[in-house]
Amino acid sequence: MLILTSTGRIVVFAWKNFIRNAWIGLATVFVLLLALLSVNVLIGVNAMASSAIKILEQKIDVSVYFVPETTQAILDQARSYMSSLPQTSSVELLTADQALEQFKERHKNDPTINQALDELEENPLGASMVIKASKVDYYPFLMEALKNPQFSFAIESKTYDDHAVAIERVKEISQTVRYFGAILTLVFVIFSILIVYNAIRVAIYTQREEIGIMRLVGASNAFVRLPLILDGIFFALLALFLATGAIFLTLTFFDPYIRSFFDGNDPGLLSYFFDNSGRIILYEALVMIVLVSLSSWAAVGRYLKK
Amino acid sequence: MGILTNKYMISFKNISKVYPPDVHGLKDISLEIEAGEFVCIVGSSGAGKTTLAKMLIAEERPTRGKIEIGGWDITKIKRREVPYLRRQIGVVFQDFKLLKRKTVWENVAFALEVAGETRKRIKDTVPHVLRVVGLEQKAHRFPTQLSGGEQQRVVIARALVHRPKILLADEPTGNLDTMNTADVIDVLKKINSFGSTVVLVTHNREVVNSLKSRVITIAGGRVISDKAHGKYILN
Numbered sequence: 001m002l003i004l005t006s007t008g009r010i011v012v013f014a015w016k017n018f019i020r021n022a023w024i025g026l027a028t029v030f031v032l033l034l035a036l037l038s039v040n041v042l043i044g045v046n047a048m049a050s051s052a053i054k055i056l057e058q059k060i061d062v063s064v065y066f067v068p069e070t071t072q073a074i075l076d077q078a079r080s081y082m083s084s085l086p087q088t089s090s091v092e093l094l095t096a097d098q099a100l101e102q103f104k105e106r107h108k109n110d111p112t113i114n115q116a117l118d119e120l121e122e123n124p125l126g127a128s129m130v131i132k133a134s135k136v137d138y139y140p141f142l143m144e145a146l147k148n149p150q151f152s153f154a155i156e157s158k159t160y161d162d163h164a165v166a167i168e169r170v171k172e173i174s175q176t177v178r179y180f181g182a183i184l185t186l187v188f189v190i191f192s193i194l195i196v197y198n199a200i201r202v203a204i205y206t207q208r209e210e211i212g213i214m215r216l217v218g219a220s221n222a223f224v225r226l227p228l229i230l231d232g233i234f235f236a237l238l239a240l241f242l243a244t245g246a247i248f249l250t251l252t253f254f255d256p257y258i259r260s261f262f263d264g265n266d267p268g269l270l271s272y273f274f275d276n277s278g279r280i281i282l283y284e285a286l287v288m289i290v291l292v293s294l295s296s297w298a299a300v301g302r303y304l305k306k
Numbered sequence: 307m308g309i310l311t312n313k314y315m316i317s318f319k320n321i322s323k324v325y326p327p328d329v330h331g332l333k334d335i336s337l338e339i340e341a342g343e344f345v346c347i348v349g350s351s352g353a354g355k356t357t358l359a360k361m362l363i364a365e366e367r368p369t370r371g372k373i374e375i376g377g378w379d380i381t382k383i384k385r386r387e388v389p390y391l392r393r394q395i396g397v398v399f400q401d402f403k404l405l406k407r408k409t410v411w412e413n414v415a416f417a418l419e420v421a422g423e424t425r426k427r428i429k430d431t432v433p434h435v436l437r438v439v440g441l442e443q444k445a446h447r448f449p450t451q452l453s454g455g456e457q458q459r460v461v462i463a464r465a466l467v468h469r470p471k472i473l474l475a476d477e478p479t480g481n482l483d484t485m486n487t488a489d490v491i492d493v494l495k496k497i498n499s500f501g502s503t504v505v506l507v508t509h510n511r512e513v514v515n516s517l518k519s520r521v522i523t524i525a526g527g528r529v530i531s532d533k534a535h536g537k538y539i540l541n
Contacts, residue, residue, distance in 0.1 A: 009419055213404075216397055
């Protein structure tokens with residue numbers, strides 16, 4: 001009962017302080033908001049870079065073109081060997097007839113090509129095979145595997161459309177953004193701690209009379225300290241609420257532009273934030289509460305020692 | 307941890323206070339105050355009487371010596387124990403220390419709220435202590451709507467809410483005219499008559515002489531006189 005009464009009063013005192021120091025609190029909330037926004041930009045860049053890499057990775061494959069007279073047995077052998085490798089994700093075999101069908105379909109409106117094909121007695125196209133690796137790093141291994149003497153002699157050409165340079169570039173950019181983002185976040189976090197510390201010092205100054213009387217009439221240190229710490233937590237929660245709102249509004253507004261930047265592919269930024277919102281908000285709230293509490297604790301502690 | 311009703315409610319043994327680098331606030335003070343006594347501590351400005359008063363509520367620590375309050379050695383009291391000490395010693399200062407945005411009732415209740423007392427106990431206690439100081443009719447006024455004497459009586463009421471065994475009043479009449487001074491002193495005598503030990507720190511000659519109680523005179527950080535029915539002896 002006593003604990004409940006005291007807790008209730010501590011919350012009421014903290015809420016009154018929060019309202020009374022709203023203007024001073026505004027600056028604190030603003031810096032906390034910047035810190036949170038920079039953390040979320042970092043999270044967004046990470047999510048976007050991973051989905052860009054995934055999109056690029058999906059575009060990588062190895063196309064193998066066989067000489068036209070390759071027998072079905074050799075083609076089957078090549079397919080089953082490549083499929084059996086754990087590094088392979090999929091193998092698609094296109095026979096010479098299927099290749100011709102597709103070619104004709106693709107060029108059905110081109111009379112010159114159709115005429116040229118009609119003049120040929122035999123199918124000029126050979127079979128082909130498209131292989132996808134389960135990981136980007138496995139492509140060099142698959143290229144080596146295609147040198148298998150059981151069917152390598154039938155291979156006319158191989159194209160490895162690797163996008164490796166593009167992937168490396170995306171990785172580099174995201175790494176740089178992550179690096180600078182982390183520095184920026186760290187700077188904002190340090191600012192936040194210092195500003196919360198000072199905001200609580202100012203709160204103590206504006207309430208010095210009340211705090212002095214509290215101590216004089218025998219309020220425990222916890223009773224003096226906790227409302228001020230709670231005050232800091234209120235600032236943090238308000239900043240978190242504003243940051244979350246700002247992020248979702250911004251993302252919803254910019255999502256179509258981001259999609260068009262990715263050639264119509266969904267980079268999944270909005271869905272990433274929606275799907276992980278609970279986890280992100282919880283972690284951010286926890287970290288903010290811990291940082292703000294420690295900062296407020298230190299600010300009040302210095303006062304109480306006097 | 308707590309104040310017992312010993313024969314000696316307050317005991318100072320060889321108390322000295324040195325402020326760095328070498329300023330002596332108190333020099334080897336020893337005195338005892340019995341439970342239920344009304345004691346005046348007098349001295350001119352800077353004599354050390356406020357330092358002595360602050361030591362009673364652990365706002366100042368002695369450099370040497372031993373302080374006991376109702377058998378509780380508070381010489382090296384831990385910081386977390388200080389609130390419990392202060393709930394057992396009512397304190398009244400010259401500058402009132404009232405919250406201007408709170409009414410008389412709220413100011414008095416505040417001392418109970420911060421100690422975690424229940425709403426019921428607050429409702430029972432506040433009217434009672436306001437009656438003791440004669441302010442039950444002004445419970446809903448703000449401090450600025452009261453005279454100096456009435457404000458000081460609010461402070462006394464607030465000091466009484468924890469039913470302290472000691473009431474420490476440091477220059478409580480310093481800002482008051484003769485009429486209000488008499489009112490405040492009457493309230494202090496009334497509280498003393500209920501059994502509380504009252505320590506009045508003052509340099510008001512008329513007050514000291516009219517009380518005809520024990521007078522401890524301090525000068526230069528030392529006790530220069532301690533009389534059971536003393537008078538104001540300083541110039």
